[in-house]
Amino acid sequence: MHENRQRTNENVDRISTHVYSSKDNKSMHKSLNGEFILYQILLEQIFNKNQALTFYKNSLLEYFQPDDKTDKQIMIEFDKEYKSKKAIHWYTRETCIYKILNQALRTQCIDDIIPFGSFIRDLNKQLHKEHKLFIKQQKTSNREVYRGQFISKDEVNRLKSCQQGLISMKSFLSTSTNRKKALEFATSRSPPNDELTSILLEIDVNLNYLTKPYADIKRLTDHPLRT
Template sequence: MIVSGSLGQKIIADIEAWPQLESVYVFCRNQAAHEQWANKVPKVKGVYTKIKPICKALQIDRENCDRAMISISFNGRDALFMYTQLLKEALLEIEDDDKKSIKDLVDYCREQDDISEDQIKLVEREYRHHTPIWWYTAETFIYSMLNRGLREMDVDIILKMGFFIRHLHQHITELHHEQKGSMPTNFQVFRGQGFSMEDFEKMKKTKGGLMSFNNFLSTSRNRQISFNNFARPAASNTNSVGILFVMTIDTAICTKSSTPFAE
């Protein structure tokens, strides 16, 4: 929610406990005056006098929300883990007519209330002009819609995006084969995100166990970017815990896995 300084000061006490309210951004002329009350409210992410910094903050917070909503299993025998593996194998074996699949996705998106027509037209016109990884990281509905479908096991979304899941997996596999000769034997990657208190408690109880992420996982080799842009902001939410995952990749082990990775 974006509010003016005077309005925000009047209503913040009534709205800050709303569970559906993730963040508040104050847009005003007198930054110093409104920071006095805004800094005491965890959901107020900042006080701004220009719109561009708000847009940048919104982009980062949207990414944090998407990351925090990724489904995670903490046990290799977990039903979600097993179902996800079977679903992935089935999707990768399907051979669809890509032209028809894109049209089906576009038609489905036009039936939804939360996807802009401009983004739908962009996918309709230019899907073949960019790589799957480009689409996955671009500022369109693709990333959030795919993760929502996988998180909620929404069959409609997963089937409509099945062709994209297959294309993205194939692209990562191709890059993996191209890059594996130049990869170091061992290296670290980082991922910052927020955990609900419930998931955090589950994770603490499975120390030494198996964790699986039910999606395509984005990481960085830069620890500070993962910490400052994702883990630290998530910690400012009273309902979540900021987590920085430090993952050591052993390429000798990973080459035996059916799950590809690439830079």
């Protein structure tokens, strides 16, 4: 996803990756047939419109039972008012919904992913729709986007050792076309602990070789005027 935005809560900017080095084909093959494949199977089941999600539709409030009053009100609002056409809008709201979902995806916590099944499916469907519209409007196939964020030092080392390897993001990824703003976001705050460091991701997107939807979602976000 591309949106010119910044989040204010330092705890929700982190992402996690699957990193597989091509230097060790046997190890990479084993990993791909383990945690990576199982996680992809779960997501494909959720994305599959022909797959019933009856057991995914329990109330978020009932499942998570938050103690915080604000979080409780947000979940009540979500349970009562959520509509599939508002999936991106809800995902970009700076609420507990975004934080809990991304945490579940980053940690691959199946128990916490399941209650969001219908929401994840709607989000993926809306992104695919926006992706098709976005591609039709583009005059070139290459695009560079940026993301400033916190990342664990261990993960930085894994990324450095994975040149020519496979990197798979565990969650939805928001980026910006504004390098300066992404860099400011990466350097404007100190990491909350010694295990994290700030980085700037520079991502070259080839629109001809995408395996996941990519789109400009500014007009659908909770804050379309924020840059």
